[in-house]
Amino acid sequence: MNIHGVRELDVVVIGAGQAGLSAAHHLRRVGLEPDRDFVVLDHAPRPGGAWQFRWPSLTYGKVHGMHALPGMELTGADPDRPSSEVIGEYFTAYEDRFDLRVHRPVEVRAVREGSGGRLLVETSEGAYAPRALINATGTWDRPFWPRYPGQETFRGRQLHTANYPGPEEFAGLRVVVVGGGASGTQHLMEIAEYAAETFWVTRREPVFREGPFTEEWGRAAVAMVDERVRNGLPPQSVVSVTGLPVNDAVRRAREQGVLDRLPMFDRITPTGVAWDDGRAVEADVILWATGFRPAVDHLAPLRLREPGGGIRAENTRAVRDGRVHLVGYGPSASTIGANRAGRAAVRSVLRLLERTGGRRRTEKTAGVAV
Numbered sequence: 001m002n003i004h005g006v007r008e009l010d011v012v013v014i015g016a017g018q019a020g021l022s023a024a025h026h027l028r029r030v031g032l033e034p035d036r037d038f039v040v041l042d043h044a045p046r047p048g049g050a051w052q053f054r055w056p057s058l059t060y061g062k063v064h065g066m067h068a069l070p071g072m073e074l075t076g077a078d079p080d081r082p083s084s085e086v087i088g089e090y091f092t093a094y095e096d097r098f099d100l101r102v103h104r105p106v107e108v109r110a111v112r113e114g115s116g117g118r119l120l121v122e123t124s125e126g127a128y129a130p131r132a133l134i135n136a137t138g139t140w141d142r143p144f145w146p147r148y149p150g151q152e153t154f155r156g157r158q159l160h161t162a163n164y165p166g167p168e169e170f171a172g173l174r175v176v177v178v179g180g181g182a183s184g185t186q187h188l189m190e191i192a193e194y195a196a197e198t199f200w201v202t203r204r205e206p207v208f209r210e211g212p213f214t215e216e217w218g219r220a221a222v223a224m225v226d227e228r229v230r231n232g233l234p235p236q237s238v239v240s241v242t243g244l245p246v247n248d249a250v251r252r253a254r255e256q257g258v259l260d261r262l263p264m265f266d267r268i269t270p271t272g273v274a275w276d277d278g279r280a281v282e283a284d285v286i287l288w289a290t291g292f293r294p295a296v297d298h299l300a301p302l303r304l305r306e307p308g309g310g311i312r313a314e315n316t317r318a319v320r321d322g323r324v325h326l327v328g329y330g331p332s333a334s335t336i337g338a339n340r341a342g343r344a345a346v347r348s349v350l351r352l353l354e355r356t357g358g359r360r361r362t363e364k365t366a367g368v369a370v
Contacts, residue, residue: 005126006114009037010353012121012130014111014298016042016102017049018069019328020136021091022342024100025070030350034101038130041123042104043141047095048088050140057166057190060086069094070339108137111324112301117356119302119323131356132349135299136327136342139292146178146290150268156284164287167191174282175199176273178264179289180206185244185259187289192258199281201273203264208244208254229313229330232306234293294329316345323352 011027013020024040032038046052060066061079066087068074072094077086095102107124114120114129121128143162151158161183167190175195177188180202192198244250253259265273265281274280296304296311304311304320311318311326318324325348327341 006129008129011038011132011349012128013040013134014108015136016040017138019338019342022070022339023134023327023345025098026343026346028098040100040102041106042102043107045105047091050138051087052084054084055164055166056082058083108298110301111299132323132352134325134345137295138328139294141295142293144290144293145288148268153270154268155270158286160288167194170195172196173284175285176283177287184289189253201262201264208246210246232310232312233308234310316341317348
């Protein structure tokens with residue numbers, strides 16, 4: 001769909017992953033109409049959010065805590081199917097059931113101050129001028145690559161989790177996996193079954209957590225991430241707070257020595273990695289399982305960042321610009337958190353529309369609970 005000129009409407013939602021679809025659902029539920037009152041823009045080629053780009057060996061049964069979208073359960077999924085297929089099909093069905101009319105593929109180039117109190121959203125299909133913005137762009141598009149001395153001299157292959165092809169491609173190779181999060185441990189345990197040798201390197205000693213992940217523990221972890229966002233600091237992942245859950249696969253890998261961790265190396269050599277104490281490892285591949293950063297560069301013209309490097313937000317609302325809501329950011333990065341954030345953002349947006357004359361608030365949504 002290509003539009004001409006600047007199109008005014010009430011809300012633009014950027015991103016159609018878990019958080020974006022949740023927000024769109026709640027906008028629909030209170031009476032706002034897709035393509036009339038709001039629009040959902042997604043840069044991906046098809047439904048599925050970041051899940052559509054996951055590696056084939058990440059089956060649905062290996063996914064930790066996939067929470068259903070509001071209003072439609074995900075039932076009967078085959079745990080042995082790739083999560084990209086299962087969740088992609090689920091998101092497709094969800095968009096169809098609630099008639100969300102997602103525009104894709106659409107690149108959002110910049111969001112800046114518009115006229116008349118509106119924002120200006122510049123995209124590959126034209127410009128929109130909404131009263132409010134719900135940003136649900138996640139992190140997948142911004143893989144974090146640490147820099148180490150000698151990195152450019154390495155003669156082997158370097159890749160990131162974002163480009164992880166599955167374990168078979170590492171057959172017979174010596175592989176250094178960098179990163180102590182969930183992805184790093186999953187990659188390592190898979191690759192160890194095919195590689196000639198694996199080495200696990202992390203900046204901090206990994207913390208393994210025995211026992212069930214209780215609701216109280218989850219709330220405490222989210223609160224710690226939320227505190228950083230409220231203070232304008234870059235958000236950390238929830239797993240960095242909770243630690244790594246221990247299951248049977250992890251126990252076997254620990255017994256076999258696969259999860260024997262090395263401290264972070266000091267430099268990269270043409271043939272591997274080395275430490276200042278004289279240790280060195282020969283490697284064919286360095287896999288950076290070093291996480292992602294929020295994909296919010298398109299918001300730069302609004303100057304939302306704090307001196308600490310993050311965007312300070314309270315209950316999804318950006319403190320520096322109350323028209324902008326961040327969902328799937330920081331404490332709402334989990335699937336259940338994204339659902340709740342989508343609902344909270346819509347509540348706040350409705351209050352904003354009421355103050356600024358959003359045309360559907362007075363006609364259809366007044367008094368409607370979200």
